[in-house]
Amino acid sequence: MIPKKDGHEKVEPQHPAKKPKDKKQIKAVPPNKKIKSDNKNVTGYLFISPFIIGFLSLTLFPILYSLYLSFTDFDLMGTPNWIGFENYERMFTNDPTFWQAMKVTFFYAGIAVPVRLVFALLVALALNKVVEMVGLYRTLLYLPSVVGGSIAVSIMWRQLFGDDGAFNSILATLGLPTHSWLGDPDTAIWTLIVLYGWQFGSSMLIFLAGLRNIPKTFYEASSVDGAGPLRQFFIITIPLLTPVILFNTIMQVIQGFMAFTPSFVVTNGGPVDSTLLYVLYMYRRAFEYFDMGYASAMAWVMLIIIAIFTALIFKSSEHWVHYESDAK
Amino acid sequence: MKKKFWAISLAAIMLISILTACSDSDGASGDSEEEDGVTTLNMSWWGSQSRHDQTQEIIKKFEEENPDIKIESEFTGFDGYFEKMAASASGNNLPDIMQQNFGEYLNQYADKELLADLTEFVDDGTIDVEGVDDTIMESGVKNDKLLGIPTGTNALTAFYNKDMTDEAGVDISDGEWSWEDYEEYTTEISEATGEYGARLMEPQNLFEYYLREKGEKLFNEDGTALGYDDDQLLVDYFERNLELKESEAVPGYDTIQQIKGVEDELIARGEAAFDFRWSNQATALDSAADGKPLEMTMLPGSNNDQGMYLKPAMLWSVAENSEHKEEAAKFIDFFVNNVEVYEIGGSDRGVPIKEDIRDELSADLSETDQKVFDYIEMVTENSSPIDSNFPPQSSEVLGELQKIDERVMYGELSAEEGAEQFRSTVESILAR
Numbered sequence: 001m002i003p004k005k006d007g008h009e010k011v012e013p014q015h016p017a018k019k020p021k022d023k024k025q026i027k028a029v030p031p032n033k034k035i036k037s038d039n040k041n042v043t044g045y046l047f048i049s050p051f052i053i054g055f056l057s058l059t060l061f062p063i064l065y066s067l068y069l070s071f072t073d074f075d076l077m078g079t080p081n082w083i084g085f086e087n088y089e090r091m092f093t094n095d096p097t098f099w100q101a102m103k104v105t106f107f108y109a110g111i112a113v114p115v116r117l118v119f120a121l122l123v124a125l126a127l128n129k130v131v132e133m134v135g136l137y138r139t140l141l142y143l144p145s146v147v148g149g150s151i152a153v154s155i156m157w158r159q160l161f162g163d164d165g166a167f168n169s170i171l172a173t174l175g176l177p178t179h180s181w182l183g184d185p186d187t188a189i190w191t192l193i194v195l196y197g198w199q200f201g202s203s204m205l206i207f208l209a210g211l212r213n214i215p216k217t218f219y220e221a222s223s224v225d226g227a228g229p230l231r232q233f234f235i236i237t238i239p240l241l242t243p244v245i246l247f248n249t250i251m252q253v254i255q256g257f258m259a260f261t262p263s264f265v266v267t268n269g270g271p272v273d274s275t276l277l278y279v280l281y282m283y284r285r286a287f288e289y290f291d292m293g294y295a296s297a298m299a300w301v302m303l304i305i306i307a308i309f310t311a312l313i314f315k316s317s318e319h320w321v322h323y324e325s326d327a328k
Numbered sequence: 329m330k331k332k333f334w335a336i337s338l339a340a341i342m343l344i345s346i347l348t349a350c351s352d353s354d355g356a357s358g359d360s361e362e363e364d365g366v367t368t369l370n371m372s373w374w375g376s377q378s379r380h381d382q383t384q385e386i387i388k389k390f391e392e393e394n395p396d397i398k399i400e401s402e403f404t405g406f407d408g409y410f411e412k413m414a415a416s417a418s419g420n421n422l423p424d425i426m427q428q429n430f431g432e433y434l435n436q437y438a439d440k441e442l443l444a445d446l447t448e449f450v451d452d453g454t455i456d457v458e459g460v461d462d463t464i465m466e467s468g469v470k471n472d473k474l475l476g477i478p479t480g481t482n483a484l485t486a487f488y489n490k491d492m493t494d495e496a497g498v499d500i501s502d503g504e505w506s507w508e509d510y511e512e513y514t515t516e517i518s519e520a521t522g523e524y525g526a527r528l529m530e531p532q533n534l535f536e537y538y539l540r541e542k543g544e545k546l547f548n549e550d551g552t553a554l555g556y557d558d559d560q561l562l563v564d565y566f567e568r569n570l571e572l573k574e575s576e577a578v579p580g581y582d583t584i585q586q587i588k589g590v591e592d593e594l595i596a597r598g599e600a601a602f603d604f605r606w607s608n609q610a611t612a613l614d615s616a617a618d619g620k621p622l623e624m625t626m627l628p629g630s631n632n633d634q635g636m637y638l639k640p641a642m643l644w645s646v647a648e649n650s651e652h653k654e655e656a657a658k659f660i661d662f663f664v665n666n667v668e669v670y671e672i673g674g675s676d677r678g679v680p681i682k683e684d685i686r687d688e689l690s691a692d693l694s695e696t697d698q699k700v701f702d703y704i705e706m707v708t709e710n711s712s713p714i715d716s717n718f719p720p721q722s723s724e725v726l727g728e729l730q731k732i733d734e735r736v737m738y739g740e741l742s743a744e745e746g747a748e749q750f751r752s753t754v755e756s757i758l759a760r
Contacts, residue, residue, distance in 0.1 A: 076414035183582025
C-alpha cells in the first residue's frame with residue numbers, strides 16, 4: 001500500500017492539494033499499479049460474478065431486448081422490423097380486448113389484494129394469540145401458499161367450483177340453489193379472487209413476525225390505563241405494524257397485477273373474457289398470435305403501471321407509516 | 329502478484345466452464361451427425377400419448393429398414409408445439425421433419441420460406457405419391473411449392489348417438505338433411521330423451537362450413553378481407569344456435585366451458601345426440617363412449633356436398649434449413665407407402681392418402697377405423713376442394729369469432745350486433 005501513495009505523488013506533483021477527488025484519475029495513469037490497487041475489487045467481483053453474469057445475460061439483456069422488440073413487429077419467426085410506436089398506438093386506440101384485460105386486472109387486483117391482506121392480518125392476529133401447537137397451525141395455514149401458485153391448486157379450484165363440483169354439492173345438500181360459478185361471466189372472476197385471498201400464507205407469516213415484534217409492555221401499560229382489546233388494536237397494533245403493512249401491500253400489488261396461472265388454468269380467460277387477466281392476454285398475443293412485438297409493448301405498459309402504483313404507495317407511506325425510530 | 333494470479337486463473341476457470349457448458353448443449357441439440365455414415369435426423373410432432381408411442385414404433389420400423397438413418401424425436405401436446413417451433417425457426421433450427429398443420433400455420437411458414445419444396449423429391453420418385461387424389465396433394469401446395477405431404481385425410485363429421493336418434497324416430501344415416509331438419513331433429517330428440525339434442529356448435533370450424541354450404545367463403549381470394557358480403561349469413565348462424573339454446577335443446581357455454589377434452593364430450597357421456605367435429609377424433613370418442621352406438625354422417629345442409637371438404641389431418645414438412653432433405657423425404661415416403669405405419673397408428677393421423685394402402689388395410693380394421701374409412705369414402709364422393717386462403721392472422725380472426733359467439737349466446741350482444749362487430753373487428757385485424 002505504501003508504494004502506491006508514492007506513485008501518486010510522483011505522477012501528479014502539481015496538484016498536491018486535491019486529494020480524494022482526483023484519486024481515480026491518478027490511479028488510472030500507471031497501468032501496472034492500477035491492477036494491484038483494484039485487486040480487492042476484482043476478487044469481490046469474481047465472487048459475485050455468477051450472479052452478475054446471470055443478471056446481465058438472463059435478466060437485463062432480455063429486459064432491454066423486450067424494450068427494443070416493443071418497437072418492432074417481431075413475430076417470433078421473421079426478423080424484427082422497426083415500426084416505432086405503432087404497437088403502443090394500436091394498444092391504446094384500436095384494441096378493445098386490451099382495455100377489457102385492463103379492466104379485469106384492475107378489478108381483480110383492486111379487490112383480491114385487500115382481501116388477501118385483511119385475511120392474512122386476521123389470521124396472523126389469531127395465531128398470535130394461540131399458545132399451544134403454534135408450529136402446527138402455522139404450517140397448516142401456510143400450506144395453501146406453498147402449493148398455491150401451482151397448476152394443481154388451480155385445477156382443484158376448477159373442480160371445486162365446477163357445475164358438479166364440491167361447492168355446488170354442499171349448496172345442494174343445504175337446500176340452497178346451485179350456480180354455474182365458472183360459467184357465469186358475473187361470478188367467474190370472483191372464484192379467482194377467492195383463490196387469491198385463500199393463498200394468504202406468506203403475507204400472514206410476515207404479519208405474524210411483525211406482531212411478535214411489538215413489545216408486550218405496550219399492551220400491559222395500556223390495559224392498566226383501561227384500554228380494551230379493540231382500542232389496543234387501533235392505537236398499538238396497527239400503528240406499530242404499518243411498516244409491515246407497507247411491505248406486504250407493495251409485494252401483493254405487484255403480484256396481483258402479474259397474476260397469470262389462475263385465469264390461465266381455471267377459466268382460460270372465459271367466459272366472454274370476464275377473467276382475461278392482463279398477463280394472460282399478453283401471453284396469448286405472444287404465443288398464440290405470434291405477436292411478440294405487441295406483447296413486449298404490453299409488458300412495458302404493465303411495468304410502468306406497476307411502477308406508478310408502487311411509487312404512489314411509497315409516497316403515501318409518509319403519511320401513514322409509523323417507524324419507531326422516528327418517534328425517538 | 330499472487331492475488332493477481334488467483335484472480336486470473338479463477339476467471340479463466342469460469343470462462344472455460346461457461347464455454348464448455350455452452351458447447352456441450354450445442355453438441356446435444358445439433359450437428360454431431362455422420363459418424364460411421366449414419367445420418368441423424370431431427371423430427372417433431374404434437375399429439376397425445378398414444379400418438380407418441382405409435383410414432384416411436386413407426387420410427388423404429390423405419391430405422392430397421394434404413395440402418396444408415398437415425399431419427400431423434402421430440403414431441404409435445406398441441407399446446408406449446410407451435411410456440412416451440414416458432415422459437416426454433418427464429419434460431420434457424422427447425423427439425424428436419426416436422427409435423428405441420430394445414431391452414432394459417434402452413435401459410436405462415438410458406439410466407440417466411442421456412443419449408444423445403446418437396447416437388448423434386450416427388451418428381452425423382454423419392455416420395456412416391458402415385459395415384460393420390462390431386463385435391464389431397466393440393467392441400468400441401470402453397471405459393472406453387474409443395475411444402476407438405478398429407479399424413480392422412482380428415483373431414484368434418486356429424487357424430488350421432490344412434491340409440492337417441494332411434495328413440496326420437498329420426499334417421500340421418502344417408503347424410504341428407506337440411507339445416508331446418510337439424511333444428512327440428514335436435515328439438516325432437518331433446519324432447520324425446522330429456523337430454524340435449526346436440527352439442528352447441530363450435531364456431532371456429534363450423535361457421536366456415538356453414539358459409540361454404542351457402543356457396544360463400546370465410547376469406548376472400550387473397551386472404552385480405554372476409555369472403556362473404558352479407559352479414560345476414562352470420563346472423564342466421566347465430567340465431568339458429570340461439571333458438572336451440574333458448575329452448576334448451578342445446579347447452580350454453582356455461583356447460584360447454586367445463587368439458588375437459590374430447591373424452592369428456594357430451595356425446596361420449598350420452599348427454600347429447602349430435603356432435604360435429606373432425607373424423608380422426610372418432611377413436612377417442614368411441615373409446616370414451618363406453619359402447620354407445622356412435623355413428624358418422626355428413627353435416628346438415630341441402631348443399632352439403634358443396635360445404636364438405638377433405639382436409640389433411642396434418643402434413644409432413646421438411647425444413648428449408650435441413651441439411652438432410654433427401655433422408656427426410658425418405659422417411660415421408662416410408663410413412664405414406666408402408667402399410668405397417670397404419671397398422672400401428674390406425675386412423676390417428678387421418679385416413680391413408682393412398683388407395684392401395686386403404687385396400688390393404690381394410691381386411692383387418694377395427695370397427696371404429698372401418699367406420700372412419702367408410703365415412704371418408706362417402707365424403708370423397710360428396711365434397712368440394714378445401715379453401716386454403718387463410719391469412720396469417722386467421723387464428724386471431726377465429727378467436728374473435730369464438731368470443732363473439734360466446735357473447736351472443738350469453739345474450740350480451742344481439743345476433744345482428746355480433747355479426748356487425750365481427751366484420752369490423754376482422755377488418756381492423758386484417759388491415760394491420
